[in-house]
Amino acid sequence: MSEPLSQHYREILKGLGENPEREGLLDTPKRAAKAMQYLCHGYQQSLEEIVNGALFESDNDEMVIVKDIELYSLCEHHLLPFIGKAHVAYIPTGKVLGLSKVARIVDMYARRLQIQENLTKQIADAIARVTKAAGVAVVIEAKHMCMMMRGVEKQNSVMSSSVMLGAFRESCNTRHEFLQLIGRNS
Secondary structure, three states: OOHHHHHHHHHHHHHOOOOOOOHHHOOHHHHHHHHHHHHOHHHHOOHHHHHOOOEEEOOOOOOEEEEEEEEEEEEOOOOOEEEEEEEEEEEOOOEEEOHHHHHHHHHHHHOOEEOHHHHHHHHHHHHHHHHOOOEEEEEEEEEEHHHHOOOOOOOOOOEEEEEEEEHHHHOHHHHHHHHHHOOOOO
């Protein structure tokens, strides 16, 4: 754990008018630093490590979808969480990606300071790069605490973002099939 990070949290507590020496806050700077390091551990991961060679020969050229992948990230503007789910699809061209690797790729990028729009694109680009798929589609739906807990305080708002690459961008039918299969009307 990073001692300087812990010290910064101590200063934040002081800046808020709190006494970091009071019983309930004594270990808070260390706990907060440890939590932040965990929430941002995606910076210590690489796409190559995550995939770890888990590409398998396949003659399947039909859409592969992993939907409802829960994700937890931190808004880079306010350092507040956004929580939601990702739906990821690709059309293989000779190789398929190990199933758990799709979720691990989502987690790697989500565990960095983010905005949802960039997260969606990073996931799509990574899946495309690894699989060399004929097309990749990613839809993310998330609730943002920066919008719910502060600012406009809208509790029921959900942000949706999508990136369509290759066949999903070029073919309305392919895009429509994906949206239908994840339960979204196109």
